Amino acid sequence: MSARPHVVIIGGGFGGLRAAQGLKNAPVDVTLVDRRNFHLFQPLLYQVATGSLSPGEIATPLRGVLSKQRNARVLLGDVVDVNPKTNSILLADGAIIQYDFLIVASGTQSSYYGHDEWRKWAPSLKSIEEATEIRHKILYAFEVAERISDPLVRASWLRFVIIGAGPTGVELAGAIGEIARQTLKNDFRSIHPEEAQIILMDGAPRILMPYPEDLSHKAAKSLEGLGVQVRTGVMVKGIDREGVTAMRGSTEVRLNARTVLWAGGVAASPLAVALAKNTAAETDKSGRIKVSADLTLPGFRNVFVVGDLAISLDRSGKPLPGLAQVAMQGGTYAAKCIAKKIRTGEGLPPFKYFDKGSIAVIGRAAAVANTFGVKLSGLLAWLTWAFIHLMYIVQFESRVLVFIQWAIQDLTFSRSSRLITGSTTSDFDFNQELAARRSDPGAAENQVTVSAR
Amino acid sequence: MSARPHVVIIGGGFGGLRAAQGLKNAPVDVTLVDRRNFHLFQPLLYQVATGSLSPGEIATPLRGVLSKQRNARVLLGDVVDVNPKTNSILLADGAIIQYDFLIVASGTQSSYYGHDEWRKWAPSLKSIEEATEIRHKILYAFEVAERISDPLVRASWLRFVIIGAGPTGVELAGAIGEIARQTLKNDFRSIHPEEAQIILMDGAPRILMPYPEDLSHKAAKSLEGLGVQVRTGVMVKGIDREGVTAMRGSTEVRLNARTVLWAGGVAASPLAVALAKNTAAETDKSGRIKVSADLTLPGFRNVFVVGDLAISLDRSGKPLPGLAQVAMQGGTYAAKCIAKKIRTGEGLPPFKYFDKGSIAVIGRAAAVANTFGVKLSGLLAWLTWAFIHLMYIVQFESRVLVFIQWAIQDLTFSRSSRLITGSTTSDFDFNQELAARRSDPGAAENQVTVSAR
Numbered sequence: 001m002s003a004r005p006h007v008v009i010i011g012g013g014f015g016g017l018r019a020a021q022g023l024k025n026a027p028v029d030v031t032l033v034d035r036r037n038f039h040l041f042q043p044l045l046y047q048v049a050t051g052s053l054s055p056g057e058i059a060t061p062l063r064g065v066l067s068k069q070r071n072a073r074v075l076l077g078d079v080v081d082v083n084p085k086t087n088s089i090l091l092a093d094g095a096i097i098q099y100d101f102l103i104v105a106s107g108t109q110s111s112y113y114g115h116d117e118w119r120k121w122a123p124s125l126k127s128i129e130e131a132t133e134i135r136h137k138i139l140y141a142f143e144v145a146e147r148i149s150d151p152l153v154r155a156s157w158l159r160f161v162i163i164g165a166g167p168t169g170v171e172l173a174g175a176i177g178e179i180a181r182q183t184l185k186n187d188f189r190s191i192h193p194e195e196a197q198i199i200l201m202d203g204a205p206r207i208l209m210p211y212p213e214d215l216s217h218k219a220a221k222s223l224e225g226l227g228v229q230v231r232t233g234v235m236v237k238g239i240d241r242e243g244v245t246a247m248r249g250s251t252e253v254r255l256n257a258r259t260v261l262w263a264g265g266v267a268a269s270p271l272a273v274a275l276a277k278n279t280a281a282e283t284d285k286s287g288r289i290k291v292s293a294d295l296t297l298p299g300f301r302n303v304f305v306v307g308d309l310a311i312s313l314d315r316s317g318k319p320l321p322g323l324a325q326v327a328m329q330g331g332t333y334a335a336k337c338i339a340k341k342i343r344t345g346e347g348l349p350p351f352k353y354f355d356k357g358s359i360a361v362i363g364r365a366a367a368v369a370n371t372f373g374v375k376l377s378g379l380l381a382w383l384t385w386a387f388i389h390l391m392y393i394v395q396f397e398s399r400v401l402v403f404i405q406w407a408i409q410d411l412t413f414s415r416s417s418r419l420i421t422g423s424t425t426s427d428f429d430f431n432q433e434l435a436a437r438r439s440d441p442g443a444a445e446n447q448v449t450v451s452a453r
Numbered sequence: 454m455s456a457r458p459h460v461v462i463i464g465g466g467f468g469g470l471r472a473a474q475g476l477k478n479a480p481v482d483v484t485l486v487d488r489r490n491f492h493l494f495q496p497l498l499y500q501v502a503t504g505s506l507s508p509g510e511i512a513t514p515l516r517g518v519l520s521k522q523r524n525a526r527v528l529l530g531d532v533v534d535v536n537p538k539t540n541s542i543l544l545a546d547g548a549i550i551q552y553d554f555l556i557v558a559s560g561t562q563s564s565y566y567g568h569d570e571w572r573k574w575a576p577s578l579k580s581i582e583e584a585t586e587i588r589h590k591i592l593y594a595f596e597v598a599e600r601i602s603d604p605l606v607r608a609s610w611l612r613f614v615i616i617g618a619g620p621t622g623v624e625l626a627g628a629i630g631e632i633a634r635q636t637l638k639n640d641f642r643s644i645h646p647e648e649a650q651i652i653l654m655d656g657a658p659r660i661l662m663p664y665p666e667d668l669s670h671k672a673a674k675s676l677e678g679l680g681v682q683v684r685t686g687v688m689v690k691g692i693d694r695e696g697v698t699a700m701r702g703s704t705e706v707r708l709n710a711r712t713v714l715w716a717g718g719v720a721a722s723p724l725a726v727a728l729a730k731n732t733a734a735e736t737d738k739s740g741r742i743k744v745s746a747d748l749t750l751p752g753f754r755n756v757f758v759v760g761d762l763a764i765s766l767d768r769s770g771k772p773l774p775g776l777a778q779v780a781m782q783g784g785t786y787a788a789k790c791i792a793k794k795i796r797t798g799e800g801l802p803p804f805k806y807f808d809k810g811s812i813a814v815i816g817r818a819a820a821v822a823n824t825f826g827v828k829l830s831g832l833l834a835w836l837t838w839a840f841i842h843l844m845y846i847v848q849f850e851s852r853v854l855v856f857i858q859w860a861i862q863d864l865t866f867s868r869s870s871r872l873i874t875g876s877t878t879s880d881f882d883f884n885q886e887l888a889a890r891r892s893d894p895g896a897a898e899n900q901v902t903v904s905a906r
Binding site for chain 2: 061074188
């Protein structure tokens with residue numbers, strides 16, 4: 001047993017990993033616990049969902065990142081409870097881990113606003129698995145459409161609805177627009193992929209609400225250039241196997257679409273519930289935890305909450321957005337704070353977020369950015385975006401190749417990861433779907449005839 | 454309805470794809486049917502299983518490959534029956550497709566020699582999904598070992614048994630040796646991955662039986678240099694959750710190992726059964742179909758069987774090996790034959806396989822090759838191997854990057870695709886496994902203590 005303080009970090013995302021790295025030279029033992037063995041570069045997840053990148057290209061093994069940091073260890077484990085009163089956490093396998101300092105950075109998960117039954121029909125984009133599921137769904141839709149001749153049914157397979165017009169929704173819609181118009185252009189014989197309808201809907205009056213209004217409009221215009229229909233001020237009422245029902249004012253709208261994707265909202269990870277229960281910490285409606293000015297849990301000076309899980313306020317009293325930058329700066333701050341507490345017994349002045357701006361990408365070589373008060377759009381915004389992301393990724397490994405590859409694909413419109421992999425259940429669905437069409441007596445014209453064209 | 458003959462090809466592997474491409478300028482309509490939407494470069498599948506490459510890097514969408522060939526279409530479908538008497542095939546979704554010419558190239562699947570219950574404990578390496586499952590299994594084994602302190606139990610998690618010492622088994626064993634000795638060297642804190650035991654076993658008297666004896670011995674020596682123990686003349690008797698039971702002569706041997714991989718044998722795809730049933734074609738013990746000298750099904754001059762599914766004999770009467778080369782040459786031959794039959798009503802002289810040799814890779818920058826009677830080993834064989842594979846892959850797309858990446862990783866020992874993805878069931882198993890260890894009263898020393906090291 002060593003006498004060095006034990007720092008436990010929950011979550012190997014942007015916040016947790018930065019915290020671990022920030023403690024490199026501190027006289028502590030660090031244990032980073034995550035359910036997954038990799039750090040995921042979430043901002044590029046939509047590229048996996050749309051077949052431009054492979055999972056391995058946007059994820060780095062946590063052990064690899066920390067292998068040279070001798071005071072850090074990685075533990076693969078699922079944290080199910082946190083008890084700040086006993087300074088311990090509990091893993092799903094029953095192990096109890098004691099800590100001197102704890103950094104909770106377990107992030108958020110997607111939220112269906114109380115309609116979890118929608119998840120089945122409209123996957124969201126939070127994990128590698130969901131990204132490959134979405135890829136599967138998108139590509140399969142074209143495959144099924146190729147096999148169906150009824151124009152209405154075919155159209156519903158070629159209609160893609162993305163719910164939620166934040167950065168993720170915008171990026172997904174733009175990428176699907178490109179898949180339909182460019183990538184798959186010559187790939188089919190019965191359908192014209194470019195006739196696919198891509199609909200981006202949101203309840204807000206405009207897309208990309210956190211951005212200035214003129215950038216929102218520019219983004220909407222770029223999207224329309226990619227064939228994406230933007231529908232704002234529309235509230236989703238229901239999602240089922242066949243499509244989406246929504247309200248525009250008091251009018252009910254029905255969209256028959258076999259591919260519906262959810263980019264709607266996020267909620268805190270279940271750990272927030274455990275934390276709140278054990279400490280009476282305050283949470284907001286999406287379950288995120290209100291932290292003190294030094295990012296600690298009120299009443300527990302040795303427990304930090306950083307990243308999306310925390311609500312910390314900026315100088316004007318507005319909560320900070322759920323961005324990688326906020327998480328990284330929070331993680332670094334918590335690490336410094338712990339090091340200082342060990343050295344001097346005192347913490348640091350309140351956490352201040354340094355806003356470097358935000359960027360959303362709209363398809364090939366176009367983006368909107370809002371950095372340091374400068375508003376960019378088009379190619380210049382895209383180049384900024386590419387540069388920032390490149391800088392981040394190369395920190396870890398010689399991942400420059402990812403970007404070379406990505407740039408080449410962007411120029412050639414090819415997508416190397418256009419694979420439909422995964423469970424055979426889906427193949428079964430595919431067969432069932434076509435068989436159902438075939439046995440439908442009212443759909444005799446749907447017979448697939450392939451003997452000669 | 455066009456009057457052009459309809460050529461249906463079952464399977465988009467090496468044989469089927471070459472056949473489709475070979476018909477590019479023939480006055481026919483080609484339909485390529487496959488259950489998957491991609492062509493898989495199977496010889497590099499072990500690289501996915503061992504985390505060096507991503508699935509997207511060894512697979513190319515079939516539609517993309519054939520998008521510019523206007524007389525070809527791709528159909529995603531599962532062929533469940535073939536009836537040469539009615540010139541038709543049946544898909545799982547109920548569709549019936551008529552053909553004028555048929556090329557069956559559906560390949561083989563792994564065979565457990567009547568012991569399908571072993572599959573659960575010893576996955577084989579045939580599909581992308583199995584490759585990622587194997588990757589999952591290998592990486593998880595190190596993760597579990599890190600969490601267990603009982604030396605015997607830990608050793609069984611750090612013992613890897615590969616059954617079958619053909620090229621796939623040799624390549625897997627070599628790659629796992631490198632993972633343990635190089636890739637993961639600094640990644641763990643409780644275990645030393647380089648202490649992992651890797652055992653390659655086979656019933657034959659030496660590894661790589663189809664190769665000349667001296668190359669076999671060189672390969673075995675290279676493997677031992679990577680820490681792989683080669684055990685020949687050992688017959689597997691049973692595989693279970695805890696390991697392998699085998700017979701060495703009349704002595705029973707028991708190996709406790711939590712990771713067992715099957716590289717044992719192959720059997721024809723289920724379509725062979727359908728073909729045999731409907732035509733009384735002869736099959737061998739692994740279900741492959743005996744074809745005529747022009748690769749047609751005896752009695753059916755318009756049905757070709759190419760690749761692993763067919764047994765065709767070389768000039769000396771020996772069956773041709775199950776190599777990509779044999780399949781590709783067979784596919785090209787069938788295409789030429791069909792084109793000639795349409796043009797002149799006559800076929801071609803018997804198929805002759807042009808043997809370019811074979812190569813097996815043993816870890817980093819080492820291989821054994823037997824080409825045109827020249828036997829190579831070491832770096833030179835590896836360079837030959839890399840060059841041949843590179844040539845093949847670049848045919849399709851600008852995939853040069855795959856090889857640049859691969860070469861860089863080879864130099865740096867890093868593996869960019871070291872992700873544990875997939876169902877949460879496995880995470881559940883992981884938790885259960887550790888929980889079981891914990892509740893075992895005789896294993897109190899297995900308690901994970903992570904509070905301070």
